Amino acid sequence: MPAPLNFHFDIDGEDFSSAGEASVEMKKKLRQLGFPSDVIRRCSIAMYEGEINMVIHANGGSADVAVYPDKVVMVLEDHGPGIPNVELAMQEGYSTASEQIHNMGFGAGMGLPNMKRYTQSLEIETQVGVGTKLTMVVSV
Numbered sequence: 001m002p003a004p005l006n007f008h009f010d011i012d013g014e015d016f017s018s019a020g021e022a023s024v025e026m027k028k029k030l031r032q033l034g035f036p037s038d039v040i041r042r043c044s045i046a047m048y049e050g051e052i053n054m055v056i057h058a059n060g061g062s063a064d065v066a067v068y069p070d071k072v073v074m075v076l077e078d079h080g081p082g083i084p085n086v087e088l089a090m091q092e093g094y095s096t097a098s099e100q101i102h103n104m105g106f107g108a109g110m111g112l113p114n115m116k117r118y119t120q121s122l123e124i125e126t127q128v129g130v131g132t133k134l135t136m137v138v139s140v
Helices: 020-031 036-058 099-103 111-117
Strands: 005-012 061-068 073-076 121-127 132-140
Touching: 005 020, 005 036, 020 036, 020 061, 020 073, 036 061, 036 073, 073 111, 111 121
Parallel strands: none
Antiparallel strands: 005 061, 061 073, 073 132, 121 132
16 A cells, blocks of 8 residues: 555644634645545545534644545544543534533534544544544545
C-alpha cells in the first residue's frame, strides 16, 4: 500500500466560530485529490461532528487525517473528561451538553451516532479523566 498523505489539524476549544475549520480544510484537500463527492461528504460530516464534540466537551484537541487511494482515516484525540458510558453516548439524542450549549444550537446528541453512520468503522478509546481517541475510516 502506498504511503498516505497526512494532514494535521489543531482544534481550538475556546472558539465555537472556528469549529468546523478542519473539516472544511479536509474537504478542500479531498476535492483537490479527486475523491468522489459522497466520500468527501461522509468524511466532512464525521470530522465536523468530532470537532464540535471536542469544542463542547474537551476544550479542543487534534485531528490527524491519513489519505490513502482507497480510504480516508481520521484520528481525533483530546484530553477532555472522557466518555463514562460509550453505549449510552452512542444513543441518538443522548447528550451531556450544558443548557448554554443547547441554547447555542449544539448538543443534540447526534455527534457519535452520525460519526458511526457516515463511516465504515468508528473505534472509540476513552478513559474518564484522561481523554478520548476516535478513529474513523471512510472507504472509497
